[in-house]
Amino acid sequence: MTRVAVNLRNIVVGADVQIPLPNGRQVTPVNLDNAASTPPFLSVLQAIERFAPWYSSIHRGQGYKSVASTEMYESGRDAIKRFVNADNIKNTVIYTKNTTESINILAHVLQQDQKTRVVLSTEMEHLANDLPWRENFFVKYIKVDEFGRLSIDDLEKKLQEYRGSVKLVTVAGASNVTGYVNPIYTIAPIAHHYGAQIHVDGAQQVPHLSFDMKPYDSPEHIDYLSFSGHKMYAPFGTGVLIGPSTVFQNTDPFLKGGGAVRLVSRQFVDWDDPPARDEAGTSNVMGVVALVAAIKELESLNMVDIRSYERRLIDHAIERLQTIRFIKLYCFQAKDEARISLISFAVEGLNHHVVAQILSDEFGIAVRSGLFCAHPYVEKLLHMSQKDIEAFRKDPHLPFPGLVRISLGLYNQLEEIDIFLDAIAKIAGSREHYREKFTPGVKLAWHG
Numbered sequence: 001m002t003r004v005a006v007n008l009r010n011i012v013v014g015a016d017v018q019i020p021l022p023n024g025r026q027v028t029p030v031n032l033d034n035a036a037s038t039p040p041f042l043s044v045l046q047a048i049e050r051f052a053p054w055y056s057s058i059h060r061g062q063g064y065k066s067v068a069s070t071e072m073y074e075s076g077r078d079a080i081k082r083f084v085n086a087d088n089i090k091n092t093v094i095y096t097k098n099t100t101e102s103i104n105i106l107a108h109v110l111q112q113d114q115k116t117r118v119v120l121s122t123e124m125e126h127l128a129n130d131l132p133w134r135e136n137f138f139v140k141y142i143k144v145d146e147f148g149r150l151s152i153d154d155l156e157k158k159l160q161e162y163r164g165s166v167k168l169v170t171v172a173g174a175s176n177v178t179g180y181v182n183p184i185y186t187i188a189p190i191a192h193h194y195g196a197q198i199h200v201d202g203a204q205q206v207p208h209l210s211f212d213m214k215p216y217d218s219p220e221h222i223d224y225l226s227f228s229g230h231k232m233y234a235p236f237g238t239g240v241l242i243g244p245s246t247v248f249q250n251t252d253p254f255l256k257g258g259g260a261v262r263l264v265s266r267q268f269v270d271w272d273d274p275p276a277r278d279e280a281g282t283s284n285v286m287g288v289v290a291l292v293a294a295i296k297e298l299e300s301l302n303m304v305d306i307r308s309y310e311r312r313l314i315d316h317a318i319e320r321l322q323t324i325r326f327i328k329l330y331c332f333q334a335k336d337e338a339r340i341s342l343i344s345f346a347v348e349g350l351n352h353h354v355v356a357q358i359l360s361d362e363f364g365i366a367v368r369s370g371l372f373c374a375h376p377y378v379e380k381l382l383h384m385s386q387k388d389i390e391a392f393r394k395d396p397h398l399p400f401p402g403l404v405r406i407s408l409g410l411y412n413q414l415e416e417i418d419i420f421l422d423a424i425a426k427i428a429g430s431r432e433h434y435r436e437k438f439t440p441g442v443k444l445a446w447h448g
Contacts, residue, residue: 008411011297012039012233015411019364027364030416034231035176035204035342035407036368040290041233047293048236048286058283059259059276069285076288077275080240083295084202084225085212092245094275095238095288099203100128102226102241103170105278106199108254109247110168111136118165120158120196122150122182124175124377129201133170142171147332148178148381152186159194166196168224173205174340177374177381177405178331179314181205181338189219199224199243207232208310208340210303213242229287233409234294238287241278248274255280306410310341313408313417318343320421326428330381330403342407344372344381347424349431352402354438355424361438363423370402378403 009015018026031039051072056065058073077093080086086093096102119133122142133139140162143154150171159166169191174181184200191198199222202211206227213222224243229236253260253271260280262270271277298306315335321327326348331339347355356369371378379389382401392400406420427434 007413008301009413011042012409012411013042013045014039021364022361030363030365030412030419032406032408032412032416032420033366033368034409034412035405037230037235038207038233038409039411040235041294041297043297044234044236044290044293047289051286051289055285058285073283073285073288076292079292079295080242083211083299084206084242085214086225086242087213087216090216090244090246091213091242092248092275094241094243094248094278095283096226096241097237097284098230098239099201099226099228100239102239103128103199103201104132105241105254106224106226106243107132107136109251109278112251113167115167118162118167120155120162120166120169122171123380124148124150124177124180125170125172125374126176126201126203127373127375128203129170129172130376142169144377144380148175148330148377149180149332150182152183152190155187156190159190159196164195166191166194168197168199170199170201173200173202173211174208175374175377176204176342177344177372177377177403179339179342179344180331181209181340183338184222185214185220188214188222192219192221197223199226202227203231204340204342207298208303209307229291229294232291232294232298234287234290236287236290237284238291240291245274248278253277253280257281259283301410310408310410310412311339313412313414314339314341314343316414317406317408317417317421320417321345321424324421324425324428326431327424341409342405344378344403344405346403347428347431350427350435351399351439352404353399354435355404355427358427358434358438359420359423363419365420365423368405368407371400372403372405 016028019029020026054065054068056063056069058070080093081088096105117138119137119139120142121130121133121139123144140158142158143151145151169187171182171187173184188198202225213225214220226241229238257280260272260277262272321329328346330344352369356367359365359367392398
């Protein structure tokens with residue numbers, strides 16, 4: 001039996017710390033909001049505690065602690081490369097705050113190439129992989145089908161239409177709304193065939209699946225990868241951007257200041273080599289300690305086993321949710337569909353925010369509700385017209401439509417899923433009661 005197949009609650013911090021409900025009861029919470037942020041591994045906190053006495057400002061310092069901190073910080077890049085099979089020589093790892101900052105840096109760097117004008121994004125992207133491209137690029141969106149799945153045919157159609165002009169295809173490794181895992185190793189060869197590179201937003205994929213950037217001579221090679229520590233049990237403000245060192249070599253950095261330069265006078269600025277030129281300011285050394293410790297823990301558990309275990313949990317949840325009246329799932333429900341361990345749904349007649357509040361206040365269950373920072377994608381799944389969207393935009397008092405999302409971590413257990421399923425069945429079966437209790441005076445209306 002693998003470690004993932006047994007109780008792993010003791011390897012994360014706070015899983016069994018009781019919380020108060022509004023009625024005064026104390027309960028052990030059920031955290032089904034891991035796609036937003038995960039709790040830290042205990043081993044991550046222990047690594048920080050072990051390292052803290054040796055902490056010092058890195059680079060240029062000659063004191064023993066500064067040298068030790070610098071060595072740890074720089075060696076962390078090697079651990080990250082090994083984790084995703086990045087090229088140890090050609091690729092550079094840039095430390096950032098999170099995936100959002102990583103993508104903003106990449107957009108800033110690529111816009112300096114005057115040939116870079118067309119970027120293909122997709123209709124399913126998180127805003128972090130949408131908004132940074134809008135300002136300086138001509139962005140076209142690869143279509144999704146009625147279930148929200150990416151259309152490979154439309155990808156190729158657009159690459160043909162803008163043949164030679166597409167610099168980058170930027171795509172989520174996995175959706176934070178539907179949980180779909182995109183076929184990045186199918187997309188990469190197609191993009192490369194048309195002279196484009198591929199960037200994968202790995203924020204939702206890397207914590208759950210084994211990731212391989214593939215060798216440079218492989219058609220399936222992933223040119224750029226970004227992800228965040230706070231979604232993989234290291235919530236201490238560290239993300240990464242991985243890409244070819246040469247791309248970052250002769251560009252202005254996104255942030256400017258100390259640590260990013262080689263030499264400065266009143267007349268000139270000589271930027272340092274990558275990755276230093278894109279890491280201005282005091283570095284988040286503790287965040288790197290945390291991320292590396294989390295990677296080591298995930299590797300010891302085995303990413304294949306993690307995926308298998310989490311898949312069993314989410315398949316169980318989906319199968320049961322399909323049997324509950326007044327529940328609508330927003331995904332294609334085939335068991336062989338490639339997905340990570342999350343799913344979004346709606347309860348007929350109850351606003352998504354109200355459902356999340358009921359689950360929290362009545363049952364101690366944490367979920368996420370709303371548009372999940374993927375507004376156009378959720379609006380499309382909800383079949384909202386532009387007229388509908390404008391109406392909500394003009395009247396901020398209208399409760400905006402959205403969905404409820406459960407997202408699982410490796411420490412969640414089948415018993416917790418059943419607690420949630422029993423709770424949501426009770427809510428769906430007593431909608432009038434909960435509507436009156438949580439939104440008195442509001443008429444029951446289906447918003448899906």
